[in-house]
Amino acid sequence: MATVDSTDPELACPISPVVDIVFSRWTTPILWSLHTFGRQRFVELQRGITHITPKVLTQRLRQLERDGLVTRTYHPEVPPRVEYEISDLGRSLAPLFAGLAEWATDNLGKVESARRVYDGAEPRAVTGRRA
Amino acid sequence: MATVDSTDPELACPISPVVDIVFSRWTTPILWSLHTFGRQRFVELQRGITHITPKVLTQRLRQLERDGLVTRTYHPEVPPRVEYEISDLGRSLAPLFAGLAEWATDNLGKVESARRVYDGAEPRAVTGRRA
DNA sequence: CTGTATCCATTAAGATACTG
DNA sequence: CAGTATCTTAATGGATACAG
Numbered sequence: 026m027a028t029v030d031s032t033d034p035e036l037a038c039p040i041s042p043v044v045d046i047v048f049s050r051w052t053t054p055i056l057w058s059l060h061t062f063g064r065q066r067f068v069e070l071q072r073g074i075t076h077i078t079p080k081v082l083t084q085r086l087r088q089l090e091r092d093g094l095v096t097r098t099y100h101p102e103v104p105p106r107v108e109y110e111i112s113d114l115g116r117s118l119a120p121l122f123a124g125l126a127e128w129a130t131d132n133l134g135k136v137e138s139a140r141r142v143y144d145g146a147e148p149r150a151v152t153g154r155r156a
Numbered sequence: 157m158a159t160v161d162s163t164d165p166e167l168a169c170p171i172s173p174v175v176d177i178v179f180s181r182w183t184t185p186i187l188w189s190l191h192t193f194g195r196q197r198f199v200e201l202q203r204g205i206t207h208i209t210p211k212v213l214t215q216r217l218r219q220l221e222r223d224g225l226v227t228r229t230y231h232p233e234v235p236p237r238v239e240y241e242i243s244d245l246g247r248s249l250a251p252l253f254a255g256l257a258e259w260a261t262d263n264l265g266k267v268e269s270a271r272r273v274y275d276g277a278e279p280r281a282v283t284g285r286r287a
Numbered sequence: 288c289t290g291t292a293t294c295c296a297t298t299a300a301g302a303t304a305c306t307g
Numbered sequence: 308c309a310g311t312a313t314c315t316t317a318a319t320g321g322a323t324a325c326a327g
C-alpha cells in the first residue's frame with residue numbers, strides 16, 4: 026500500500042514525493058546552511074537565513090526533524106540552548122544539491138534570457154496564444 | 157544586478173532559484189512525462205498525469221514554456237493541434253531528475269519510518285517540545 | 288534564547304462550466 | 308481539441324506581539 030493513493034501525481038512521477046519533502050521556499054536554505062556551516066542554534070540559523078521569521082523557521086525545522094533530515098538537541102540550561110544539525114539522511118542529499126547548484130550556475134542565465142524572449146515576443150494570432 | 161534582491165533566500169542558498177523554476181507540485185510530473193514519453197498533445201498530457209485539471213496544466217505549461225524548459229508548437233488545423241516537447245534546456249535536468257529518483261527509492265522508506273518515530277514519540281517535557 | 292499565538296496577504300490548486 | 312473564466316479552498320508565508 027505505502028503512501029500512494031490515486032489522487033497523487035506520484036504515480037506518474039517518481040520524484041514528486043521528494044519534492045514534497047525537500048523543496049519548498051525555506052527548506053533548501055535551511056538544509057544548505059546546516060550542511061555548509063554545520064551545527065547551529067536557532068538564532069544563528071535565523072541570522073544566517075536572511076528575513077526568515079521565527080514562526081516559519083520553527084515550522085520548517087519541525088518538518089525537517091520529523092522527516093529525519095535534521096536533528097534537534099535541547100540543552101536544558103538557562104537560558105535554553107537548542108542546536109540543530111543535519112542528519113546522515115539529510116547529508117545524503119548533498120550530491121544532489123551540488124548538482125542543482127551546478128545546474129544553476131550553468132543554466133540560470135538561459136532561463137532568464139528565455140523569459141525575456143517570451144515576454145518580448147509580439148503575440149501573433151496564429152500561435153493560439155494571446156489572441 | 158541580475159535577479160537578486162535582499163529579500164530572497166537566494167543569498168544563502170544557491171539552489172533556491174532552481175526550486176522556484178523546477179520544483180512545484182505539477183511541474184515535475186509534466187517534465188517527467190515529456191522527458192519519458194516524448195512530444196505530447198495537451199490532452200495526452202492531461203490523461204497521462206492523473207487528476208490534473210486543464211487550468212492548472214495550462215498554467216504550468218505556460219510557465220515552463222516561458223522559462224525555456226518546454227517548447228509549444230501550434231498547428232493551425234481544425235480541430236487545433238498543439239504539441240509540447242521538452243527543450244534542450246529542460247533535458248539538461250535529466251541527470252538531476254535521475255539522481256532524485258534514485259534518492260527516492262533508496263531513502264523514502266527512511267523518511268517514513270522517521271515520521272513514525274517522531275509521531276509516536278512520547279513527548280517529554282525536557283525536550284522543550286510540546287511541554 | 289527559543290520559541291508560540293494571532294492575524295493577514297499571497298498563491299497554488301481544485302471544481303465546474305463554457306468557448307473558438 | 309485546447310484551452311479560458313469564475314469561484315472557492317487549502318497551504319505558505321509575513322508581521323507583530325508575547326511567553327517560559
